[in-house]
Amino acid sequence: MTAPAIELVGVDKSFGPVHANRDINLRVEKGTIHGIVGENGAGKSTLMSILYGFYQADRGEIRVNGRRVRIPDSQAAIALGIGMVHQHFMLVEPFTVLENVMLGAEGGRLLRGGSARARAELARLAREYGLEVDPDAVVGDLPVGQQQRVEILKALYRGAEILILDEPTGVLTPDEADQLFRILDQLRAQGKTVLLITHKLREIMAATDAVSVMRAGRMVATRATADTSVEELAELMVGRRVLLRVDKGPARPGEVRLRVADARAHDAQGVERLRGVSLEVRAGEIVGIAGVAGNGQSELLEAIAGIRPLSAGRIEICGAPLARPDPALARRMGLAHVPEDRHRMGLVTRFPARENAILGYHRAPRYGNGPFLDQGRVLEACRELMAAFDVRPPDPHLKTANFSGGNQQKIVLAREIERDPEVLIVGQPTRGVDVGAIEAIHRRLIELRDAGKAILLVSVELDEIRALSDRILVMFDGRLMGERDAAADERELGLLMSGVGAGRAA
Amino acid sequence: MFDAAILILDSTVRLSTPLLLVCLAGLYSERAGVIDIGLEGKLLAGAFAAAAAAAVFGSPWIGLAAAVGVSIALALLHGLACITFRGNQIVSGVAINFLAAGLTALLGQAWFSQGGRTPALGPEQRFGELSLPLAQTLADVPVLGGIWSELISGHSILVYLAFAMAPITWWTLGRTRFGLRLRAVGENPAAVDTAGISVARMRYLAVACCGALCGAAGAYLSTAQSAGFIKDMSAGKGFIALAALIFAKWRPIPAMFACLLFGFLDAAAIRLQGVSLPVIGSAPVELIQALPYLLTVVLLAGFIGAARPPRAGGVPYVKER
Numbered sequence: 001m002t003a004p005a006i007e008l009v010g011v012d013k014s015f016g017p018v019h020a021n022r023d024i025n026l027r028v029e030k031g032t033i034h035g036i037v038g039e040n041g042a043g044k045s046t047l048m049s050i051l052y053g054f055y056q057a058d059r060g061e062i063r064v065n066g067r068r069v070r071i072p073d074s075q076a077a078i079a080l081g082i083g084m085v086h087q088h089f090m091l092v093e094p095f096t097v098l099e100n101v102m103l104g105a106e107g108g109r110l111l112r113g114g115s116a117r118a119r120a121e122l123a124r125l126a127r128e129y130g131l132e133v134d135p136d137a138v139v140g141d142l143p144v145g146q147q148q149r150v151e152i153l154k155a156l157y158r159g160a161e162i163l164i165l166d167e168p169t170g171v172l173t174p175d176e177a178d179q180l181f182r183i184l185d186q187l188r189a190q191g192k193t194v195l196l197i198t199h200k201l202r203e204i205m206a207a208t209d210a211v212s213v214m215r216a217g218r219m220v221a222t223r224a225t226a227d228t229s230v231e232e233l234a235e236l237m238v239g240r241r242v243l244l245r246v247d248k249g250p251a252r253p254g255e256v257r258l259r260v261a262d263a264r265a266h267d268a269q270g271v272e273r274l275r276g277v278s279l280e281v282r283a284g285e286i287v288g289i290a291g292v293a294g295n296g297q298s299e300l301l302e303a304i305a306g307i308r309p310l311s312a313g314r315i316e317i318c319g320a321p322l323a324r325p326d327p328a329l330a331r332r333m334g335l336a337h338v339p340e341d342r343h344r345m346g347l348v349t350r351f352p353a354r355e356n357a358i359l360g361y362h363r364a365p366r367y368g369n370g371p372f373l374d375q376g377r378v379l380e381a382c383r384e385l386m387a388a389f390d391v392r393p394p395d396p397h398l399k400t401a402n403f404s405g406g407n408q409q410k411i412v413l414a415r416e417i418e419r420d421p422e423v424l425i426v427g428q429p430t431r432g433v434d435v436g437a438i439e440a441i442h443r444r445l446i447e448l449r450d451a452g453k454a455i456l457l458v459s460v461e462l463d464e465i466r467a468l469s470d471r472i473l474v475m476f477d478g479r480l481m482g483e484r485d486a487a488a489d490e491r492e493l494g495l496l497m498s499g500v501g502a503g504r505a506a
Numbered sequence: 507m508f509d510a511a512i513l514i515l516d517s518t519v520r521l522s523t524p525l526l527l528v529c530l531a532g533l534y535s536e537r538a539g540v541i542d543i544g545l546e547g548k549l550l551a552g553a554f555a556a557a558a559a560a561a562v563f564g565s566p567w568i569g570l571a572a573a574v575g576v577s578i579a580l581a582l583l584h585g586l587a588c589i590t591f592r593g594n595q596i597v598s599g600v601a602i603n604f605l606a607a608g609l610t611a612l613l614g615q616a617w618f619s620q621g622g623r624t625p626a627l628g629p630e631q632r633f634g635e636l637s638l639p640l641a642q643t644l645a646d647v648p649v650l651g652g653i654w655s656e657l658i659s660g661h662s663i664l665v666y667l668a669f670a671m672a673p674i675t676w677w678t679l680g681r682t683r684f685g686l687r688l689r690a691v692g693e694n695p696a697a698v699d700t701a702g703i704s705v706a707r708m709r710y711l712a713v714a715c716c717g718a719l720c721g722a723a724g725a726y727l728s729t730a731q732s733a734g735f736i737k738d739m740s741a742g743k744g745f746i747a748l749a750a751l752i753f754a755k756w757r758p759i760p761a762m763f764a765c766l767l768f769g770f771l772d773a774a775a776i777r778l779q780g781v782s783l784p785v786i787g788s789a790p791v792e793l794i795q796a797l798p799y800l801l802t803v804v805l806l807a808g809f810i811g812a813a814r815p816p817r818a819g820g821v822p823y824v825k826e827r
Contacts, residue, residue, distance in 0.1 A: 074699065074700050075702030075703075077702075078702050090701075092694045093817075104687075104702050104703050105701070106683040108683065109682060111682060154701075
């Protein structure tokens with residue numbers, strides 16, 4: 001039996017307080033396609049970055065073809081025959097395909113000799129693996145699927161025997177994804193080893209020989225693909241978590257406060273992220289959107305909040321259509337938005353708490369004094385918010401970055417709820433929040449529901465969705481896969497989340 | 507009329523030379539993703555170093571070496587601040603301008619006690635004018651002779667160096683490994699890093715090239731164009747070169763023409779000083795001098811097609827998340 005292409009023993013990596021990889025063991029056989037699945041944040045990308053020399057493991061051992069190796073940088077990884085196709089392409093967009101492929105492997109001080117060789121080599125690779133790309137095309141002008149081919153060509157040109165693909169289908173159309181898998185089959189047929197990282201279980205079942213599951217930084221299982229099922233993988237991936245208990249009475253839904261009709265939206269790369277989403281949220285209910293991160297939930301929240309323009313469809317807040325994508329307008333119509341990423345969108349962490357406590361509402365007459373802010377009233381308002389939401393320490397002057405994650409989140413939540421909105425949309429309300437604060441935040445959301453507000457909750461924490469929601473919608477690949485009630489079986493939800501059971505639309 | 511035109515064009519070449527050297531200097535740095543507001547300071551420091559060394563050691567070549575050395579040192583200081591310590595590139599560049607303005611005046615006074623000037627240089631301490639072959643013989647041939655012997659011939663070696671550097675830079679960027687990597691590091695440093703090339707090393711090399719060319723420009727100012735260093739003698743040329751760089755959209759050959767255009771405007775302004783023109787009266791010299799900046803602003807506003815700067819310009823490269 002030949003030595004495995006890659007063997008990891010006890011690999012461990014932390015970023016400050018975040019323990020991204022814990023004691024990882026992995027064995028990848030030569031000439032196979034090996035899948036690695038896990039939710040976003042499970043540590044897959046970190047692990048692969050360690051293999052590619054982008055990060056250094058704190059502990060543990062890497063063996064390539066049975067030999068123990070050190071991979072201090074990408075150069076070393078390339079020398080060991082490891083190639084990587086990053087999730088965000090590492091391409092120089094104004095360069096041609098040829099220039100991108102040659103970069104770092106120019107074959108001499110002058111480009112001329114090397115470029116003739118690269119051109120010939122590209123033609124050969126195109127024949128052998130069906131990787132056709134025009135070598136003189138400017139990469140920035142190519143569609144995403146072609147750009148990805150350039151990434152694969154870059155790795156092969158450097159003599160990669162082991163190819164790592166990090167979430168390769170995230171940006172591809174289904175058609176392009178099919179082409180990619182055909183290319184991977186070709187690569188395997190030629191004896192290359194492929195490591196495929198994804199959170200899409202269907203791809204794993206369709207394309208791989210073996211699969212390893214990561215959860216919360218640990219490698220929890222490895223299976224031969226033939227011996228496992230989507231159900232088992234979904235369960236391993238999501239894991240059985242301690243169920244959070246939230247005391248709540250039955251919902252008393254009133255009239256529709258938020259309506260999304262056939263909404264479609266694209267991301268910056270032009271990929272359609274919302275593919276016709278329709279939903280309604282009534283006064284006095286919490287509607288939860290479950291799904292693996294990156295399936296359009298963020299875009300949905302942004303569209304409703306007026307941050308992201310829709311390419312089709314409409315949004316109604318309290319019965320009136322949102323005329324244009326304008327967050328201030330959405331707010332005036334009665335919407336409040338707790339963004340998914342408080343650091344990126346919810347807070348200016350360098351500001352003191354009192355400024356963040358009014359951010360976005362700073363034009364309100366009650367904080368103003370002509371063109372000036374009334375600092376006294378701002379301070380007072382901040383103190384009230386901090387008392388009402390038990391923000392610790394209750395110091396309005398403290399720089400927001402110095403609060404714990406939970407208390408930062410309370411500041412955002414307090415600011416948004418305090419205006420007494422009719423509709424609240426909440427993304428990942430308890431991400432990076434300690435247990436005590438989770439409870440407090442959950443209690444708040446239930447109180448708000450009981451006060452007759454309409455709440456749309458997006459979370460990747462299935463338990464949170466189950467604990468809080470009156471109705472659960474499952475989102476996958478920009479579409480709603482179905483509606484279940486709060487008592488729905490976790491495995492059933494997990495399957496919907498991985499795109500199985502399509503056809504039963506909401 | 508023809509003679510006047512030749513004269514203006516001749517002084518255009520002389521005035522364009524420092525602009526071109528500094529502009530190409532900025533091009534190396536900025537195409538690698540390091541914005542350089544400190545061109546002016548490096549030019550000034552180079553001019554001072556060249557004049558001081560030439561005065562003390564009696565050779566313009568030693569002056570040139572000193573200018574290049576000092577200017578590279580300042581460029582590496584900028585690199586240390588922006589590449590290694592990931593500081594703000596604008597702030598560092600401005601600091602270098604102040605540093606150069608202050609230090610040249612201070613050291614000039616301390617060393618030579620001539621109010622910030624360096625001693626006047628004799629002919630053997632300066633770069634003289636090179637007479638190209640046949641310049642004498644052809645001088646009397648109409649048109650062609652004037653162009654050859656007045657316009658093309660009779661400049662210092664640094665002028666020829668400057669105008670040779672434009673195609674050399676074009677070739678370096680487009681045809682060599684160094685150029686490919688340099689351009690890549692200015693567009694997407696992460697791509698360069700994952701290709702196994704050190705981003706920091708490439709950027710340091712680029713700013714060193716920038717320093718060397720700024721030094722040559724400084725030496726031209728004080729040991730070829732003039733005969734010694736005068737306080738603040740760079741007089742904003744570093745900024746005009748920066749404007750030319752933007753005007754040329756960070757490309758070497760257009761940079762040469764942009765510098766020639768700006769040099770021509772300068773030459774015309776000098777020539778028209780005090781000249782009374784029909785209809786408008788005295789020539790609007792200040793307006794002509796402001797034209798480089800006006801043209802650049804117009805270009806930046808997008809009238810002549812958008813100038814797309816290197817994408818990673820001004821952004822320190824951080825690998826860890």
